[in-house]
Amino acid sequence: MVVSFDCFGTLLAVQTPADPASAVAVELSNRGVSVPTDWSVAYGESHTPVPSGGETSLTEHVVHALESRGVEPDRDRCARAVATAFAPDVRTRRGARIALAAAAHKGQIAVCSNCSVSGLVERALARSAVDRSFDAVITSVGCGWRKPHPRAFEAVAERFGTSGDALVHVGDNPDTDGGIETIGGTFIDVNECPLETIPARLQEIEG
Incomplete structure (x- = not known):
């Protein structure tokens, strides 16, 4: 059995920026990057074609948004700004x-x-109280596909050399995490099956 877990909202609770565009703008300015006056508009625009269900790096998005306004940014500075x-x-x-x-x-x-x-x-994960390493960490920015697209879950199966029906995925959003069922896997919704009850639920699935 291979069990994958959603991260944010399932294993971890995190505080995200209320205004991502402004948060990125502050960090760009702190690194000497010229921020366009209409940055919030540029940030909200699409600058590169992305297939349905696909993912693009936020750093790449920021770079292209700046370039769309005539700014030639240093990619490493943009990456550090986004990370911060x-x-x-x-x-x-x-x-x-x-x-x-x-x-x-x-x-x-x-x-x-x-x-x-x-x-x-x-x-x-490194900052959390999760006290174990994972056999794999699959992210949409890493594999290029966002849940619920089947290819996001197939990336997990491929990593372990197994089929979709051997996967169990634990998450908090049926609309995204529930996509595991499209490749024959099993979805466990933590809203209905809290994390403390996962041991018993896995036992049921294993039979």
Whole structure:
């Protein structure tokens, strides 16, 4: 059995910027990057074609948004600005360690998370009270696809060399995390099955 977990809202609770465009603008300015006067408009525009269900790096989006206004930014500065703007204030959700321990006992465990900020999931986990390493961390920015697109979950299956019907995915959003069912996997909704009850639920699935 391979069990993957959604990160934000499932294993971890995080505080996100109320105004992402402004948060990024502040960090760009702090690094000497000229921010256009209509930055909020540029940030909200689409600058590169993305297939339906696909993901693009927020750093790349920021670079292209600046370029659309005639600014030629340093890519590394943009990456650091984005990382700092979204630096997470992390709280580990109750029952997370219990659920992870039970899943690890059944087989391999992974994180499968929608996140457009490179490295954010890994940094958030490192700051949390989750006291174990994962066999894989699959993010939308890493694999190029956002849940519920089947290819996001297929990336987990491919990492472990298994089929979709061998996957169990634990998450808090049926509209995204529930997409595991399109490739034959099993979805566990933590709104109906709290993390503390995951051990018993995995036992039921295993039969």
